[in-house]
Amino acid sequence: MTTxxxxxxxxxxxxxxxxxxxxxxxxxxxxxxxxxxxxxxxxKADAFSESPRYFSSLILFEQKPSGYIIxxxxxxxxxxxxxxxxxxxxxxxxxxxxxxxxxxxxFLVKEAERRGCGRIEWQVLxxxxxxxxxxxxxxxxxxxxxxxxxxxxxxxIRLEKELKSIL
Numbered sequence: 001m002t003t004x005x006x007x008x009x010x011x012x013x014x015x016x017x018x019x020x021x022x023x024x025x026x027x028x029x030x031x032x033x034x035x036x037x038x039x040x041x042x043x044k045a046d047a048f049s050e051s052p053r054y055f056s057s058l059i060l061f062e063q064k065p066s067g068y069i070i071x072x073x074x075x076x077x078x079x080x081x082x083x084x085x086x087x088x089x090x091x092x093x094x095x096x097x098x099x100x101x102x103x104x105x106x107f108l109v110k111e112a113e114r115r116g117c118g119r120i121e122w123q124v125l126x127x128x129x130x131x132x133x134x135x136x137x138x139x140x141x142x143x144x145x146x147x148x149x150x151x152x153x154x155x156x157i158r159l160e161k162e163l164k165s166i167l
Contacts, residue, residue, distance in 0.1 A: 006100055008107045011056040011068070016044055019058060022068045026090040030125065057107065059091060059100050067091035069104050073115065081118035084111060089122070101134055123148060 011019045020040055027034035035043065046053040059067035070087040086108060091100045112120050124131045136142070151159065 004099075005062045006098070006103045007060040007063070008057045008069075008104060009060055011047060011058060013044075013048060015058060015065075016047070018065045019056060019068055020044075022058075022065060022090060022092070023088075025092060026088060029090070029093070030128075054087065057104075059095075059104050061095050061098060061100060066095040066098075067100055067104065069108065071108060071111070073117070074121075076118055079118035082115055084108060084115060084117045084120045086120060086122035096130075105138060 009015075020035075020043065023043070024034040047056060054070050054072040056068060056070045058065050059069065067090050069089045072085055072087065073082040074085045075081075076083050089101065089104055089108075091104075108120060122135075124135065132142075
């Protein structure tokens, strides 16, 4: 997909290193620990397997990698349709205000339509006012009636042991 000087191009094995460097940039932006070498290998394997676990595209401005998106499908039992889940939409700070995010979102809307999705969902960190403003300007609604929960890997190991002893 191309808009003026903005392209959305699939991540491929040949541009994976660029894609990974953008993930590291997002981690730095969010003040998080970036993925280690093991995670990098899993990201690559999961992207290019026979059944990819996620889909990803680079956002290019004048052919320069300027951001990326990661998305995948979940499923809504009530809609009886897939949901396009947006895991990451990141644009390097120096490329913001150039409509790269809008072009990426246009791509996602078309992808959701192509897949027959009933909706697109994502999460935003509560401190990321730039992203919140961007999404609300698009008309996205902040979900007030749902809370996000997470079990991390250590929690899963602990819970598995606890459930074994109970069940």
